[in-house]
Amino acid sequence: MRGRKWRRDAHSKHRPQRLQLTSMMDILTVLLLFLLKSFVVDAEVVTPAPGVELPTSSADSNPESSLVIAVSGESILFANEPIASVADVLAQDDLLIRALDQKLDTAYKQMEELAQRRGKEAPEGKILIQGDRAIEFQLLQRVMYTCNFSGFDQVALAVVSEG
């Protein structure tokens, strides 16, 4: 039986060979469904800033859309732009980080203007701090003080979920 098939294949050499794509299609379909599902579940996507290793925690509240301040070991980033170096910030005695304060003030004024146009009173001062796990409290304290000073009083700390 097998020999016969062989001979037939040898005779039909001129026919184009077809790829066996069915199993690959199976894989791709499963992968596609899996990716689509993970795409749908996470409505609000927050990507951690490069160079920032977030601490792990058992917290389970989901992030909301807000401005992001990232604090890495070397610099403080606002909206993915480095605005101050950690060494400079720690060298000053004042708790207020001037460069960050200016950026936050501008952002707050824009939000205020938007809120006025929409007929709302005060904008919600929401901000997300992505801090590297190794930063010291004095740095975090300065960043949070500056946020509060600029009117952002609803601070959320970004962490990686343990589960």
Added chain:
Amino acid sequence: MIRKRQRSLGEHVEGDLEILPLMNLFVVLIPMLLISAVFVHLTVIRMNLPSDDASATPPQRERLELSVSITDEAWVVKGRRLPDQTIERLTETAPEELRTVLAAVKQGHPEEEDVVIVSEPTTRYDDIIEVMDASRESGLPNISLSGS
């Protein structure tokens, strides 16, 4: 008769699906979704910083003023009318012990929800988050930070 006709049809027509367009679609869609896929699930810890109008409402009852101080080697749980409790934090069972202590405080004062975490300037962020986790899991979700 019918069977014979079917067989003769099957011999001539190759019954292959045209799956190449579908493959093209997959090849484009899968890298796109892979790039946007989230493999690390981020969550947040919400904190309320003191705002200007918060001072307008005076506290209704006498507060416990519970605080957890983080030092190099220990956690110190303090509170009004509470004995100070020191927990060595470098041992493996330390987080469990802190949870037990905080849960005991919560049991004695079920209405209490506030806790202040007092850190030293050089305390690591990681260690602060650890204490936050312990207090939230013990039923004290209103966490404030303070420097020593």
